[in-house]
Amino acid sequence: DTAVSQTPKYLVTQMGNDKSIKCEQNLGHDTMYWYKQDSKKFLKIMFSYNNKELIINETVPNRFSPKSPDKAHLNLHINSLELGDSAVYFCASSQDGGSTDTQYFGPGTRLTVL
Amino acid sequence: GENVEQHPSTLSVQEGDSAVIKCTYSDSASNYFPWYKQELGKRPQLIIDIRSNVGEKKDQRIAVTLNKTAKHFSLHITETQPEDSAVYFCAASQVKLVFGAGTILRVKS
Numbered sequence: 001d002t003a004v005s006q007t008p009k010y011l012v013t014q015m016g017n018d019k020s021i022k023c024e025q026n027l028g029h030d031t032m033y034w035y036k037q038d039s040k041k042f043l044k045i046m047f048s049y050n051n052k053e054l055i056i057n058e059t060v061p062n063r064f065s066p067k068s069p070d071k072a073h074l075n076l077h078i079n080s081l082e083l084g085d086s087a088v089y090f091c092a093s094s095q096d097g098g099s100t101d102t103q104y105f106g107p108g109t110r111l112t113v114l
Numbered sequence: 115g116e117n118v119e120q121h122p123s124t125l126s127v128q129e130g131d132s133a134v135i136k137c138t139y140s141d142s143a144s145n146y147f148p149w150y151k152q153e154l155g156k157r158p159q160l161i162i163d164i165r166s167n168v169g170e171k172k173d174q175r176i177a178v179t180l181n182k183t184a185k186h187f188s189l190h191i192t193e194t195q196p197e198d199s200a201v202y203f204c205a206a207s208q209v210k211l212v213f214g215a216g217t218i219l220r221v222k223s
Contacts (some may be wrong), residue, residue, distance in 0.1 A: 100146040
């Protein structure tokens with residue numbers, strides 16, 4: 001009965017590679033998010049999608065490209081990985097993206113760039 | 115944009131004591147204030163939230179207070195237990211969730 005799931009849980013790769021992280025939610029929510037948690041535990045939003053449409057796009061390098069094939073899935077593709085991309089990436093979802101919506105987080109993907 | 119400051123960054127309490135974590139926010143339009151608990155290696159999990167039309171909310175040992183005039187809100191945990199040890203994040207939302215930097219809570223038994 002996993003609500004928000006992500007794959008993979010761990011990702012270790014070399015600088016310059018391209019990688020993807022997948023996220024799925026079975027809560028029937030319309031809105032999904034990507035957050036980055038750095039080594040100091042600071043959580044910051046990267047993107048949000050509402051029903052497959054991009055709503056929030058923070059100042060994130062354009063090497064990061066989210067893709068939402070349907071409202072239950074939001075994937076994150078990262079090109080030309082850099083050392084500074086090492087972090088934990090969390091996917092989240094909420095009912096309709098309203099400002100008072102509760103957000104539910106996935107288990108996270110720990111990305112290590114060597 | 116919204117800025118959320120959270121204090122203290124670390125907090126150690128004896129089991130059974132109370133713990134208080136405080137946050138301030140900058141955007142008076144923010145109207146939703148959740149608190150998340152994150153255990154080591156796990157996902158952030160919502161423990162309590164408050165909306166701007168309410169001044170206080172309580173759920174068993176956890177309570178949150180909101181002062182909209184002063185733009186600050188606080189988390190209160192009473193009768194702390196070792197399993198309360200974790201990182202706690204406050205957040206404020208107007209268009210998007212903006213998180214505080216987190217408080218590491220250690221409950222010593």
